[in-house]
Amino acid sequence: MRSLLAACLALVLAYWLDIDAPYSAASSVLLVINPVQGAVIGKGVWRVIGTLIGMLAAFILIAEFGQMPWLFMLGFGFWLGLCVMGMTLLRHFRAYGATLAGYTVGLATYGAMQHPELAFDQIMGRGTSVLIGVMSLAVVSTLFSARSIRARLQTQLHRLASATAEILATNLSVLHCKGDGGNNP
Numbered sequence: 308m309r310s311l312l313a314a315c316l317a318l319v320l321a322y323w324l325d326i327d328a329p330y331s332a333a334s335s336v337l338l339v340i341n342p343v344q345g346a347v348i349g350k351g352v353w354r355v356i357g358t359l360i361g362m363l364a365a366f367i368l369i370a371e372f373g374q375m376p377w378l379f380m381l382g383f384g385f386w387l388g389l390c391v392m393g394m395t396l397l398r399h400f401r402a403y404g405a406t407l408a409g410y411t412v413g414l415a416t417y418g419a420m421q422h423p424e425l426a427f428d429q430i431m432g433r434g435t436s437v438l439i440g441v442m443s444l445a446v447v448s449t450l451f452s453a454r455s456i457r458a459r460l461q462t463q464l465h466r467l468a469s470a471t472a473e474i475l476a477t478n479l480s481v482l483h484c485k486g487d488g489g490n491n492p
Contacts, residue, residue, distance in 0.1 A: 361411025
């Protein structure tokens, strides 16, 4: 239900902000969903980082090779190869971010070769839709999380207090034994 609510929120925000491909914001939500709240945040952060890096690469490739499709494709292929290499070297959500950095160039520049004057809008639209999707899921996941941080903090505080009391008891008994001249074992 949280994912569905977040996808609807992302779609409404994307339509409200008049983004070219509002469904892309909802699909970002659906690509980041996870039953664990920390994983939602972690995967979302790396989705945003990968998308931002991919947007930067898209800007550079369009700026340099916007009028030369073959060179653009070669540059895109080289960039994609670097990102795949990064994906194999990294683990977990970092690898996911490297993958996103690679294919974001293709998604962000789709159609820009025919209309290079629209490249900036397309690239920014892609980044905006991903950010809206990730933020929508993070907000909904945080607001409607089944797990309370209060219970975890209380458990951690109880463990810390118990460990502290045990250390103090051990140190006091050692001091007490040293204070009586060593007559009591």
